[in-house]
Amino acid sequence: MTVPLPIFVAVPLATAFLLPVFAKRGKAVATVLANLATVSLLVMALCSIGQTRVYEVGRWSIPLGINLVLDGLSCLLLLAISVVSTAAMLFSVRYMEQYTAKAKYLSLFLLMVGGMNGVVLSGDIFNLFVFLEIASIASYALVGFGCGNEELEASFKYMVLGSIASTFILFAIALVYGNTGSLNMAYISKAIQGSGLNAGLAFALSLFIVGFSLKAALVPFHAWLPDAHPSAPAPISAMLSGVLIKALGVYALVRVLFNVFGISVSMGWILIILGLSSMVAGAFLAMGQWDFKRLLAYSSISQLGYVILGIGLGGLIIAQGGNLAWASLAILGGLFHLLNHAVYKSLLFLTSGSVEMSTGTRQLKQLGGLAGKLPFTRAACTVASASIAGIPPFSGFWSKLILVIAAVQAHFYWIAAIIVFVSLCTLIMYLKVQRYVFLGELPENLQQTKENRGSMLVAMVFLACLCVLMGLLVIIPALRNSILEPAVKVLTDGLEYSTKIIKL
Amino acid sequence: MKGMTIIVKTISSWVKVLIFMFGIYIIIFGHLTPGGGFAGGVILASSYVLLMLAFGREFVEENLSLPVASKLDCVGALLFAAIAMFGLFYGAACFFWNFIQAEYLADKETAFRLISAGTIPLSNLAIGLKVGASLFLIILVLSTFRPDVSVKEKE
Amino acid sequence: MLYALCFLLFMIGLYCAVVKKNMVKIVFGIMIMEYAVNLFLIMLGYHFGGVAPIIDKSQFDPGTGQIAGSFLNNSVDPLPQALVLTAIVIGLGSLALMISICIRTYEKYGTFDITQIRRLKG
Known part of the structure; x- marks a missing residue:
């Protein structure tokens, strides 16, 4: 089945504007509509696995009009976005009852989803910027949704850094347009191959790296993330950590570096250094946290480091003219880790939301002994923790294993050692979560705690099942060839992207 | 806010009509002259802002509530x-x-007429409505300091 | 030369956003950065002696549907102008949101000074 690509953007945006009309009639209608939208997006994303298409909006041919491109990498991100947004939307049916303006929340949520789908599908660099801004403005508002002191402050911090990043990206787009005379990514790439990298383009490239790294919260640019992600309502934290930083940061950075400018040795090293510093610094900072969601936020930085490291390692091998099989293995590890992280980190944030809703606190020192009181939340959290720490049957193990194998094969033994070391740190911090939240003594004031049932439970079980089953994505060749391999192929092909798109 | 003196009120009640008409003109002729939905919508909103300055916020809220x-x-x-x-x-x-341009108006003669360009004038109307209403909302919400109004506007 | 001035404006905005302690001034700094980029985009499309890229009846031949060659050679590039329009709309949206957050923070703390508003740390 071929779904017209703009539907992925139009459905969430149109639903977002439809919802406030129902605000008076009753929240139930709005909630059902929003859930229908996310579920239909998931179905459509599943239908478009393995396709490569170009869609010319309004029948304007490629260099003139806007085009949307669906290829393996976009499809992977589309799947991650729709899976996480379906679960988060289901979770917020019950969770958001504690806030007042639920219809507004739902429409901002859908605006964010629409923006992310747009970023992932766009084949035009300015269009990418517009969708990036839609998604980021919606997320700024959602971070400050509680309107408490900390929420407002975190939202302001996020907004200032996010706006600076957007301005950098816009400046880079202006420079690229001035130097190549095109905004279509395929044509820009062709022009750069023809003229080589002059001073203006090199400056644009550095602005792109800074801007997208700010959006992705890689370590020198990570200051906003540990404030912004814990302040948002739990389903939104799941969306922000699970997919927003990936779609806006990692995807856009990787697309621009690999397919537009072409990867070089120095850029490969930049990615590796960004990845390594994020991994190590994120892990160490996470271990010292006593706030449940803040710990998860720091651990997101650390896990995102794995993704960037894997992709950068692959890029470095390609740029040095090394063995293409190792390069694709490293990139496979990075992209698979991206998908895994989207699932288990959003699950962890949802469980933290469930704990917070039942007990009213998220300070680890005030919690304890909840294993008996919250059995399902506990089970989900244990599955996700085992997965993120890389315990064998769960999904995180496979992606980390692939990364280690790739690093060893490419003779970067020290990188492999750091991967294993950070993995141990991750295990320690999630043991800490288990110890202080679910085991130990039950405090007096938490005796009345009740499990959250209904939609929250369904969302958590859905993601937990995915956590267990995700390993199959690499083990079964058919699944690997339809979902992961096309995405890896897009990156290893590099600059051939442009010729493919123009031919289509 | 009670509003300003009688002179300001009288003049602005005259001028607001002109500004509103100008906004509508900009929107309707958006496909022929510079301007269009966004610019026209801003002008529409500004006529309400003029009223808000002259007559006070309550007066405007009576006419066009949140x-x-x-x-x-x-x-x-x-x-x-x-x-x-x-x-x-x-x-x-x-x-x-x-679709209108391609199916019904595929004729070079219609160029530079008011009814031409297919769906573009219709989109301009929709954008004008959207921008006018949302800018008005933004200004109205920002001018209230009540703590219970949720201040979340986008575009 | 003019491009360098644009870059200077961008840097002034960045300085303002990074160094100032007042929340509203930070917002203004970001806006200055945005407008510097908009100015840069407009100047990319401009060339000396260019005319506005708006077709009117005198340049259009209704019989053939052709546009006069002199217009095509002289008009400035319309694409950056369209981009700037979009960027302005986006800037307006984020400005409104930022100002509303500033107002809300002022209601809570009674100050715009970010050194006094500091609940969150590293």
């Missing part, structure tokens, strides 16, 4: 989306396909 403006905002956006979606059901079956 929920109504918010509905208009959504209707504008939905109209725009609907125009884009209609393209999927006509001829070329393409998102944003200019």
